[in-house]
Amino acid sequence: MRRRLLIAGAAAAIAAAALSLGNALRGGSGQAAARSAPAVGIRPDSAEPTVGQLQARLRANPRDAHAYALLGVAYEQRARETGDPTYYTKAGGVLHRAVALAPKDLVATSGLGSLALSRHRFREALSLGRKALRLSPTTALSYGIVGDALVELGRYPAAFRAFDKMAGLKPGLASYSRIAYGRELLGQTAGAIQAMQLAVDAATSEREPAAWARWQLGKLYWSVGRLDAAEHQYRAALAAFPGYVYALDALAQLEAARGQTAKAISLERRAVDDVPLPQFVGLLGDLYRLQGRPALAQRQYALVGVIQRLLVANGVKTDLETALFDIDHGIRLPHALALARRAEADRPSIDGDDVLAWALARNGRCADALGWSRKALRLGTRDALKLFHRGMIEQCLGHRSAARSYLNRALALNPHFSIVWSPVARKALR
Amino acid sequence: MRTALHYPRLAFTVLGLLAGAIALVIAVGPGPQAAKASSHREAPLIATDPTADNTDLYAFVSPDRPDTVTIVANYIPFEEPAGGPNFFNFDPSALYTLHIDNNGDGRDDVAYEFRFSTETRNPNTFLYNTGPIGSLNDPNWNVRQFYSVTRVVGHHETVLGSHLPSPPNNIGPRSTPNYAGLASAAVNTLGGGIKVFAGQRDDPFFVDLGSIFDLGGLRPFNSLHLIPLPDAPGVDDVAGYNVHSIVLQVPISQLVSGNPTIGIYASASRPKIRILTADGTQRHRGPFVQISRLGNPLVNEVLIPLGEKDYWNRQDPSDDSQFIGHYLNPELAALIHVLYPGLPAPPATGRSDLVSVLLTGVPTLNFTGPRPSDELRLNTAIPPTANPDRLGVLNGDFAGFPNGRRLGDDIVDIELRAIACGYGPILHQALGLCDLQPNDQLGDGVDANDRPFLPTFPYVALPKQGYDSHT
Secondary structure, three states: OHHHHHHHHHHHHHOHHHHHHHHHHHOOOHHHHHHHHHHOOOOOOOOHHHHHHHHHHHHHOOOOHHHHHHHHHHHHHHHHHHOOOHHHHHHHHHHHHHHHHOOOOHHHHHHHHHHHHHOOOHHHHHHHHHHHHHHOOOOHHHHHHHHHHHHHOOOHHHHHHHHHHHHHHOOOHHHHHHHHHHHHHOOOHHHHHHHHHHHHHHOOOOOHHHHHHHHHHHHHHHHOOOHHHHHHHHHHHHHHOOOOHHHHHHHHHHHHHOOOHHHHHHHHHHHHHHOOOHHHHHHHHHHHHHOOOHHHHHHHHHHHHHHHHHHHHOOOOOHHHHHHHHHHOOOOHHHHHHHHHHHHHHOOOHHHHHHHHHHHHHOOOHHHHHHHHHHHOOOOOOOHHHHHHHHHHHHHOOOHHHHHHHHHHHHHHOOOOOOOHHHHHHHHHO | OOHHHHOOOHHHHHHHHHOOOOOOOOOOOOOOOOOOOOOOOOOOOOOOOHHHOEEEEEEEEOOOOOOEEEEEEEEEEEEOOOOOOOOOOOOOOOEEEEEEEOOOOOOOOEEEEEEEEEEEOOOOOOOOEOOOOOOOOOOOEOEEEEEEEEEEEOOEEEEEEEEEEOOOOOOOOOOOOOHHHHHHHOOEEOHHHOEEEEEEEEOOOOOOHHHHHOOOOOHHHHHHOOOOOOOOOOOOOOOOOEEEEEEEEEEHHHOOEOEOEEEEEEEEEEEOOOOOOOOOOOOOOOOEEEEEEEOOOOHHHHHOOHHHHHHHHHOOHHHHHHHHHHHHOOHHHHHHHHHOOOOOOOOOOOOHHHHHHHHHOOOOOOOOOOOOOOOEEEEOOOOOOOOOOOOHHHHOOOOOOOOOEOOOOOHHHHHHHHHOOEOOHHHHHHHOOOEOOOHHHOOOOOOOOOOOOOOOOOOOOOOOOOOOOOO
16 A cells, blocks of 8 residues: 555656556555555554654754765665655665765765665666775675675676675675575575575564565575475565565466466465565566456556656666566567667676577577577576577577477476466477 | 664664764664565665674673672564564574683683574474463474573583573463463573573663664753753663573683683674685585674674774674774764763773773773773672662672673663763772763663563563563
């Protein structure tokens, strides 16, 4: 409810059309909802009271650089809690004020770094993370910012060094989960699961972090097709944090994999209703389409476009996500290819390479796609979707045995890796 | 839920804001959390890490067994008693250690290591309990914790106890109808006269966070503040929250060596791992890395700058001379004068008094030698008093802080007065410590815990129950 309204309210800032679309789909009036919002919600771990306190502190002393820094971080947290990207804009405003008043403030600097990460501005994040490291070379968090940025820039050896350093300085949820991610990227799923189990332990006694770590652990099991183990972790996440949207979305994928489309839709609707992230809304559309309800699907797809525009309006770069969504849904393919090119240039990670490869292939340029797909798989990542993309590219080039090999590998890893593409992979193998 | 919940380390916050150094977004601010609003993989950056958050350390000669010392180390701040379905436990991958230095070199001479394991009876349910928990091995209790205690002397390790039970969280009259019975069944007696307890308890700390967060306010001194308000009594903002306590009672003879004064600190450590080791393989668990330590209260929170906190936490007290400048020249001393312009300004440099109280011990009281190390120093030869004074040594009660720390010692007032150079007439006359007036009357107006402590082991009050926590 709260999130729904915030999104609706935020939409007003960009376009009346967008607003009315959002409201039509969600049946709310932005204004009224925004006023009633604070009272709603079951989530006790909210930064909302912190925001109020810091605002009061700043009214008493408008030159309190540190309070601006803290407020910026609290706004970032609100963005995470609500999915409302206008908090990024607010966070950016107060963090820049903090840095203007106190250029060497560590919290403001790392706050700007994590904000840049959230906005997918990875080069900026890298330089802010490095600035934070100059201010304090012994603070683990700054290595996290640097490593996260380097991963998205495709600079893996340096990224992994940063994560190793972080985990050496301060083993805990933040560093264990990054070690797990590094291992996952290298195709070391068993090791990734072990590291994420340490993260789960480190999150003992916490609600959201425990739910997050369980969800991540579940996704690792899911990535290798261990559906029951994945489900156990997703349910553990929901037990720790009832209504946890990521676990709802993950369970929806799982139910869809089992052919329980109606169940999947009801789970995904709960997730979307709480935090309408584009990937949730997109999956809901796919599920409606699977159920033979194209009109409902189209409405979700239209909403994805609205949300992406909201994100862009608040400084988030969405080229990669938008390109992949458009390609997967056959929307303006030449434009999607241009987006993918821009995204890859900006974000030359294996994800950027893979989306560009897929965009080229879907535009019929399979020879060009192959090189990018090779780059996307250069780490040995066991990612069914990337292997599927490669298989389709090989097939398009007439490389039948290579195609079969990649498609088989994708399906062997996780027969249900995508509700849209798994059936396509199976059909191609027939 | 209360605001304070977002400030994981209350101790931290206490003088932190006053210091203007409350920074801690990194440790304070809004919780950890993965991002939700974007699609690249965003793992949490800011971790509040409550299971490694050592909120308070206490050490005192046991009032009912004066030949023993009791050490209390608290973790997991601000446990909401009605916090279900999330119940509180120690981190089963972490190592919790109580360190004793008995010769003043800042290094461990005796250490007690605690390792926890979580056992789930029925993996098909996520419920904490499926009916009333009548005993520590009641089949209705689904998620239990056990622990081992290992004594380490040099390279010699002795397992003192293993698979020792922790009590459940105090949930309510249906789930935990005889909580006191469960908790006392979880007091474990080991060989050699050692007692141990690890589990949920009432947070014994008391402080007026609400006022201190409001521009460093101290309600009883509201009229002297830069932005004056009417004077008012303090409000205990930690009342009603629980913590997880590790309580250890050991005969003094097993701890001292010559000097009756011992230095104590507590720590939490976690295994270090790498993505790949040099040979390209993976190791599940590397060596433990200390990620938090606590000797004297509020040192990390008040004296250590934000950018050095991670580093400080990893260090051994024997290396604390590198931080001596922060004790000699505390930022907070200058800020007291800014916020309370009517009070005489305490010196903000050359504070050898703080070095003595916090790093070497006070001569004639609990001095351990010239090596500066942040430890809670307890002179075990000083017997417990029948009527403890909350201001401890400041009021002539030598069995209290900074000679060890009892549960009822008013750390906030004592440290505030120390930093403001208001040690009071007794220490002024005895040791020549500075005594500015009225700085020797400062305090937050919260003078005691909301719940009485127990007269016997484990001393810390029973945890508040979820069911009636808001009545």
